[in-house]
Amino acid sequence: MARNPFIAGNWKMNMTVPEGTALVTALIEEKDDITPVEVGVCPPATALYAIGKLLQEKGSAIKLGAQDVFGDGTGAFTGMLSIPMLVDCGCQYVILGHSERRGRFGTTPDWLTSPLQALFADSNESVNLKASIVMRSPLTPIICVGETIDERKAGKTDDVVRSQVEAALQGLDKGRLGEVVLAYEPVWAIGTGETCDSAEAQRVCQLIRNTVAAIDTAAAGAMRIQYGGSVKADNAEELLGQPDIDGALVGGASLKAADFAAIVRAAKVTAG
Numbered sequence: 001m002a003r004n005p006f007i008a009g010n011w012k013m014n015m016t017v018p019e020g021t022a023l024v025t026a027l028i029e030e031k032d033d034i035t036p037v038e039v040g041v042c043p044p045a046t047a048l049y050a051i052g053k054l055l056q057e058k059g060s061a062i063k064l065g066a067q068d069v070f071g072d073g074t075g076a077f078t079g080m081l082s083i084p085m086l087v088d089c090g091c092q093y094v095i096l097g098h099s100e101r102r103g104r105f106g107t108t109p110d111w112l113t114s115p116l117q118a119l120f121a122d123s124n125e126s127v128n129l130k131a132s133i134v135m136r137s138p139l140t141p142i143i144c145v146g147e148t149i150d151e152r153k154a155g156k157t158d159d160v161v162r163s164q165v166e167a168a169l170q171g172l173d174k175g176r177l178g179e180v181v182l183a184y185e186p187v188w189a190i191g192t193g194e195t196c197d198s199a200e201a202q203r204v205c206q207l208i209r210n211t212v213a214a215i216d217t218a219a220a221g222a223m224r225i226q227y228g229g230s231v232k233a234d235n236a237e238e239l240l241g242q243p244d245i246d247g248a249l250v251g252g253a254s255l256k257a258a259d260f261a262a263i264v265r266a267a268k269v270t271a272g
């Protein structure tokens, strides 16, 4: 089945509103025809509204995504964001279960060993809960899975990834399961400059697709599986050329328009 590649930029805790506006304006000005590639940006919460408005005003096809969500509705949850708030800003996607929110790291920056880290420690269960409410909303989840370096060295990669996928998708409506985007992000490759070898990334992405197929074959055929972990202009084509890699979740290289646009172009080349 043909799946349109999906390249999403995760800005993390970067970009003020003026900086994000300049970045998106530069991306829009890249006039290349990128069909059939789908492109998304996931700014920090403070920039969502402004970037959503900019994309709408420019009539851009670039999609807007948030980096996490807490719940549906309203309530006494200081500092948290709800699905209606994200929809209000123009979001179509939301990243769930990024390793930086799962509270388990391969290499832990010192400041994240503080109690602050525990406050946003997502688990397989919380990711599933978030996915189930997102799937009942207009948003589409980009669910991140991936092993730490210790898990890889212990030969646990397949078990960890399989169980994260099974847990995240548990009980989701099978009719819409194929819309979910899964991102395979080996934790040791995120922000480190160390990319997973393309053959190994393909092997794990195929394992992810087979895991989804055991739940629903049609969903497995339709689902986009991204690779994430130090994707750059010079390795994108090799990674995106793999049969079970349908896009990329890009961190650092999404912060410069020229770098991100080059990855998008690589996706177009591999899409044929």
Ligand code: PEP
Residues within 6 Å of the ligand: 010, 012, 185, 189, 190, 191, 192, 193, 228, 229, 230, 231, 249, 250, 251, 252, 253
């Ligand atoms: C990410 O944040 O999901 C990511 C893959 O980051 P980077 O591209 O910087 O490794």
